[in-house]
Amino acid sequence: xxxxxxxxxxxxxxxxxxxxxxxxIKCNQIRKxxxxxxxxxxxxxxxxxxxxxxxxxxxxxxxxxxxxxxxLADDVLVVGPRYQFGDVSCSWSSYxxxxxSGVLLLGINDGTKAAKIIRENRLARTYKVRxxxxxxxxxxxxxxxxxxxxxxxxxxLSHIEKLLTSMQAAHQKKMFELCGVDNQSQAAYELAIRGLxxxxxxxxxxxxxxxxxNFQSPQFTIEVQCINEYxxxxxxxIHDIGVQLHSTAYCSExxxxxxGHFTIDDALLRKHWTLENIYTNMEEMNKKLLLHEDxxxxxxxxxx
Amino acid sequence: xxxxxxxxxxxxxxxxxxxxxxxxxxxRVPDNGIEATELELVNPQNDTPMKKSPLEKCTxxxxxxxxxxxxxxNFAAYVNKSETLQELLKLGVNLYKLEKKVTVVxxxxxxxxxxNVKPLxxxxxxxxxxxxxxxxFITKNPFIFKEDLENMxxxxxxxxxxxxxxxxxxxxxxxxxxxxxxxxxRIDKRLxxxxxxxxxxxxxxxxxxxxxPKLITYNLxxxxxxxxxxxxxxGFDEDEVKSLLLSTPKIFMKxxxxxxxxxxxxxxxxxxxxxxxxxxxxxxxFREFRIKERHTYLETLGxxxxxxxxxxxxALVSLAGGSDADFCDKVAKTSVHSFNxxxxxx
Numbered sequence: 001x002x003x004x005x006x007x008x009x010x011x012x013x014x015x016x017x018x019x020x021x022x023x024x025i026k027c028n029q030i031r032k033x034x035x036x037x038x039x040x041x042x043x044x045x046x047x048x049x050x051x052x053x054x055x056x057x058x059x060x061x062x063x064x065x066x067x068x069x070x071x072l073a074d075d076v077l078v079v080g081p082r083y084q085f086g087d088v089s090c091s092w093s094s095y096x097x098x099x100x101s102g103v104l105l106l107g108i109n110d111g112t113k114a115a116k117i118i119r120e121n122r123l124a125r126t127y128k129v130r131x132x133x134x135x136x137x138x139x140x141x142x143x144x145x146x147x148x149x150x151x152x153x154x155x156x157l158s159h160i161e162k163l164l165t166s167m168q169a170a171h172q173k174k175m176f177e178l179c180g181v182d183n184q185s186q187a188a189y190e191l192a193i194r195g196l197x198x199x200x201x202x203x204x205x206x207x208x209x210x211x212x213x214n215f216q217s218p219q220f221t222i223e224v225q226c227i228n229e230y231x232x233x234x235x236x237x238i239h240d241i242g243v244q245l246h247s248t249a250y251c252s253e254x255x256x257x258x259x260g261h262f263t264i265d266d267a268l269l270r271k272h273w274t275l276e277n278i279y280t281n282m283e284e285m286n287k288k289l290l291l292h293e294d295x296x297x298x299x300x301x302x303x304x
Numbered sequence: 305x306x307x308x309x310x311x312x313x314x315x316x317x318x319x320x321x322x323x324x325x326x327x328x329x330x331x332r333v334p335d336n337g338i339e340a341t342e343l344e345l346v347n348p349q350n351d352t353p354m355k356k357s358p359l360e361k362c363t364x365x366x367x368x369x370x371x372x373x374x375x376x377x378n379f380a381a382y383v384n385k386s387e388t389l390q391e392l393l394k395l396g397v398n399l400y401k402l403e404k405k406v407t408v409v410x411x412x413x414x415x416x417x418x419x420n421v422k423p424l425x426x427x428x429x430x431x432x433x434x435x436x437x438x439x440x441f442i443t444k445n446p447f448i449f450k451e452d453l454e455n456m457x458x459x460x461x462x463x464x465x466x467x468x469x470x471x472x473x474x475x476x477x478x479x480x481x482x483x484x485x486x487x488x489x490r491i492d493k494r495l496x497x498x499x500x501x502x503x504x505x506x507x508x509x510x511x512x513x514x515x516x517p518k519l520i521t522y523n524l525x526x527x528x529x530x531x532x533x534x535x536x537x538x539g540f541d542e543d544e545v546k547s548l549l550l551s552t553p554k555i556f557m558k559x560x561x562x563x564x565x566x567x568x569x570x571x572x573x574x575x576x577x578x579x580x581x582x583x584x585x586x587x588x589x590f591r592e593f594r595i596k597e598r599h600t601y602l603e604t605l606g607x608x609x610x611x612x613x614x615x616x617x618x619a620l621v622s623l624a625g626g627s628d629a630d631f632c633d634k635v636a637k638t639s640v641h642s643f644n645x646x647x648x649x650x
Contacts, residue, residue, distance in 0.1 A: 080400035
C-alpha cells in the first residue's frame with residue numbers, strides 16, 4: 001500500500017516503467033493516460049494544504065494589527081489540482097507504431113534520462129509477427145485493401161524455415177559490412193570471435209535471429225530479434241517472405257515481447273494503469289535496471 | 305467595480321490581461337503621484353491639489369489607499385481581496401476551471417455578490433437545487449450570470465405549461481445547467497425536433513427530456529450524424545431508432561465512429577442480430593476493445609455462445625458490464641490471472 005502523503009510518492013516517482021501497449025492506439029495516447037493516472041492518483045492522496053496569508057490592517061495613524069489567514073489564492077479550487085498534467089514528464093525509450101502491441105518502456109520524471117540512455121544504447125528487441133499467406137494488401141497490413149491473391153497451399157513449414165535461415169545469414173553478413181571492416185580481414189575476425197555486434201548507425205535495421213514459431217497454413221508466426229527496426233520494416237518483412245515463397249502474404253499482428261531485459265511478464269496491462277500499480281512496477285523495473293547494468297552502461301559493441 | 309481589459313500588443317497577443325479596480329479603492333493615487341520632491345493628493349471636494357512636504361508627519365489614515373490590481377492571468381491574484389470571488393469559492397465553484405475560458409473571466413470579475421450572485425443562488429435553491437450542487441452548476445455554466453432571473457422563471461413556467469412535473473424540471477435543471485440559458489423558442493424548437501424526427505408522443509418527449517436533459521440541448525449536428533449512422537450504416541429502422549433513443553439516449557451523444565465500430569464488432573464478428581441488440585441497447589455504449597477482449601477470451605475457452613435458446617448462453621450485459629473479476633467469476637469461470645495472461649497475447 002502507498003504512503004498517504006502525495007509529496008513522498010512524488011519524490012520517489014522517478015524511474016522507468018514497463019507498460020503493455022495495446023494495438024490500435026498510439027504511444028502518445030498511452031503517455032497521456034499514464035500522466036493523467038499519475039496526477040489523479042496523487043491528487044487523491046494527502047496534498048499540501050494552502051499556505052498562510054498575512055494581512056496588515058487598521059488605521060495607519062494608530063497601532064496596526066497583523067492578521068493571519070488561510071491563503072485563498074493557494075486553494076485547490078483557485079489554482080487547480082496540486083499535481084497537473086504539465087508537471088509530470090514522461091517519454092518512451094522506443095517508439096512502437098500504432099498497430100504494434102507489447103512491451104513499451106516509459107521513463108517518468110527523472111527516469112526520462114534512463115529512457116533516453118536505453119534508446120541510445122539500442123537494446124535488442126524481440127517481436128512476434130503474424131503473417132497470412134495468399135493475399136497482399138496495399139498497406140502490407142490487415143487493414144489495407146487486398147490488391148493481389150495467390151495460391152499458398154503448396155507452402156510447407158520447411159520452405160519457410162529454409163528461407164528464414166538464408167535471411168538470417170544475409171543479415172549477419174550485412175552486420176559486418178555496416179561495421180566498415182573487410183570480411184576477409186583480421187579486424188573482422190577479432191570482432192566475430194566476440195559474438196554478435198551492433199551496427200554503428202541507428203538508422204539501419206538489423207535482424208539477429210529469425211525463426212518460424214507457428215505454422216498453420218495460411219497463418220504463420222515468426223519471431224524476430226532485431227535492432228533499429230520500425231513497424232513498416234516488419235510489415236515489409238512479411239511481404240517479402242510471401243514474395244520469396246512464390247506467393248503473397250500480409251501482416252496481421254505485431255507484438256513486441258521483449259525489450260532488452262524487460263519482458264512481457266513485467267508489462268502493466270491497460271486496466272492496471274493506476275498510481276499504485278505504476279509505482280510498484282517502477283520499483284521493480286528500477287531494480288531490474290540495477291541488476292543488468294549493461295542496459296544503461298555499455299562498454300563494448302557486442303550484443304549482450 | 306470597474307474593469308478594464310488591457311490588451312498588450314507587445315506581449316503574446318493571444319493572452320488577454322485583465323485589470324481590475326476594486327471597490328475598495330476610493331481614493332485614487334494619480335499615476336504621476338510620486339515625484340522627486342513632493343507628494344500630490346487630489347482633494348475630493350474641489351479638485352485643487354494640496355501641497356505637502358514629504359518630511360511632514362502624516363496624520364491622515366492611509367489604510368484605504370492601495371495600489372491598482374496588477375494585470376494577471378488568473379483569479380488567484382484577486383481572490384484574497386474580492387468578496388464575490390470568496391463567496392463563489394464558498395459555494396464550491398471551481399475558479400481554476402472557469403479561468404480557462406477567456407470570455408468568462410471578465411464576466412465573473414464584474415459580478416457583485418449581493419446584486420448578481422445572491423439572487424441566482426436563492427432562486428436555484430428555492431427551486432430545489434441542492435446547495436452543494438450549485439457550485440458545480442456555476443462551474444459548468446458560468447454564462448448563467450448573463451441571464452435574467454425573470455427569463456429563467458419564464459423558462460421554468462414554460463416547462464410547467466408543457467406538463468412537466470416539478471421533480472422532472474428539478475432533474476432537468478440540476479443535470480443540465482445549460483438548459484436555463486436556452487430561450488423558450490429554442491427549447492420549443494428542440495423538443496419539436498425530437499418529437500417530429502423520432503415520432504415521439506408527448507409523454508415520450510417528457511421522459512426523454514427527463515432521463516437525458518443533456519440530449520435536448522446537445523449539438524444537433526452530432527445527433528443527426530449519429531441518427532444517420534444508426535439508421536443507414538447500422539440498418540435499424542425508424543421504430544428501432546426510437547426505442548434506442550428512449551432506452552439509451554447516450555449513444556446519440558457519443559462519437560458516431562466509435563459506436564459504429566462497437567456495432568460492427570457485435571454484429572459481424574459476434575454474429576448478434578439487431579433484435580438481440582435492441583433488447584440490450586447498453587452494449588452499444590461500450591468501447592470496442594472491451595467487448596473484443598472478453599469475446600476473444602470466451603472464444604478461446606469455447607464459451608462464446610450468445611443464443612439464449614441454447615444451453616450455456618452468455619448474456620450480453622454480463623459480457624461487457626461489470627468488473628473483470630465479476631466477468632471471470634461468473635461468465636468465463638476462470639481466474640482473473642489467466643485472463644490477464646490472455647490479454648498479454650493480444
